Amino acid sequence: MGDGVTAVVASAPGKCILFGEHAVVFGQPAVAVALEQRLTVALSPAKSWSVDGSALSPEKHPHIVMLRDRYLGENAAPMALHLQGDIPRASGLGSSAALSAAVGAAMAHLAHPDQALDRDQLSELAHRAEANAQMGRASPMDTSTSVEGGIVVLSDVHETVAHHAYTRTLTTPEGERRWEVHRLKAPEDEVYLVLGNTGVHAPTSHQVALVAETVNKHPERMNEILAIGAVARRGLEALTQGDYEAVGRAMSENHLLLRGLGASSPELEGLIQAALPTSLGVKLTGAGGGGCMVALTRTPKATSEAIELAGGRTLVSRLGNEGVRLERAP
Numbered sequence: 001m002g003d004g005v006t007a008v009v010a011s012a013p014g015k016c017i018l019f020g021e022h023a024v025v026f027g028q029p030a031v032a033v034a035l036e037q038r039l040t041v042a043l044s045p046a047k048s049w050s051v052d053g054s055a056l057s058p059e060k061h062p063h064i065v066m067l068r069d070r071y072l073g074e075n076a077a078p079m080a081l082h083l084q085g086d087i088p089r090a091s092g093l094g095s096s097a098a099l100s101a102a103v104g105a106a107m108a109h110l111a112h113p114d115q116a117l118d119r120d121q122l123s124e125l126a127h128r129a130e131a132n133a134q135m136g137r138a139s140p141m142d143t144s145t146s147v148e149g150g151i152v153v154l155s156d157v158h159e160t161v162a163h164h165a166y167t168r169t170l171t172t173p174e175g176e177r178r179w180e181v182h183r184l185k186a187p188e189d190e191v192y193l194v195l196g197n198t199g200v201h202a203p204t205s206h207q208v209a210l211v212a213e214t215v216n217k218h219p220e221r222m223n224e225i226l227a228i229g230a231v232a233r234r235g236l237e238a239l240t241q242g243d244y245e246a247v248g249r250a251m252s253e254n255h256l257l258l259r260g261l262g263a264s265s266p267e268l269e270g271l272i273q274a275a276l277p278t279s280l281g282v283k284l285t286g287a288g289g290g291g292c293m294v295a296l297t298r299t300p301k302a303t304s305e306a307i308e309l310a311g312g313r314t315l316v317s318r319l320g321n322e323g324v325r326l327e328r329a330p
């Protein structure tokens with residue numbers, strides 16, 4: 001337990017994928033948006049390390065342990081961590097990366113209270129912490145979006161429409177992996193994302209294996225992966241121009257391609273059908289098979305109600321929210 005004196009509070013946003021999930025595994029661009037929904041962590045001095053009352057353990061909290069060791073050292077004065085927030089867990093909205101980003105920012109501040117947050121270092125460490133917690137496999141999409149905020153584009157190549165920010169590499173069980181990470185600015189408008197959660201849990205690794213199997217068995221289906229890449233680039237272009245009608249059309253096209261590759265589910269299709277009449281575009285977001293869908297809409301209330309009537313739980317967010325930030329420091 002903490003002693004009641006909160007030392008530092010930091011928060012970080014969740015994310016949703018607007019374009020390019022699954023195709024990004026094959027090198028195509030993917031676009032992620034930081035959500036309004038955030039995870040907040042408060043750190044207070046305590047007698048021993050804990051997370052919401054349970055002892056900090058390398059098995060349960062490998063990413064937190066790694067960030068602590070890196071920023072503060074193993075023998076740092078113990079802290080009690082308290083988590084709060086509105087990002088649902090295990091539904092593809094990046095709650096784990098948001099936790100790494102917020103914990104990292106809070107610990108960076110404890111280590112160097114007089115220095116501004118080094119976002120580049122934090123996104124790299126948070127990515128390594130996530131990869132470490134996921135058997136060496138994690139793209140930097142969730143951590144970069146949570147740290148940077150706004151709209152982030154990941155690709156195997158430099159994308160001309162977006163601003164190149166940095167290169168990330170990782171040694172995975174399958175070999176060396178390399179990603180080009182970009183930032184993208186989109187003009188503001190009265191448009192909203194409505195996320196509909198099916199409540200069905202489908203592990204990302206299973207979904208990725210499913211799509212990989214389809215493409216390996218039928219090499220000509222690589223064309224559909226390339227088509228997702230082309231649609232994502234069209235969506236990117238439309239985003240930079242603030243043409244949200246075109247963004248919506250690209251999202252719906254992206255969904256049809258994902259559905260063709262077997263990444264959707266009856267529950268997702270039900271929510272997507274319900275959202276279509278009031279939306280500019282609708283698709284599954286993340287790995288699919290369950291998890292969430294996302295609608296781009298100018299009438300978030302009507303879209304939300306339609307999704308809820310079809311049995312989904314909804315969240316509403318504007319596009320392009322702030323990345324990780326310190327909320328309170330002594």
Ligand code: PMV
Pocket residue numbers: 020021022023024025091092093094138139204207208285286287288291
């Ligand atoms: O639902 P999430 O955030 O786990 O998204 C997975 C995105 C995939 O492209 C399917 C996998 C990946 O590692 O990029």
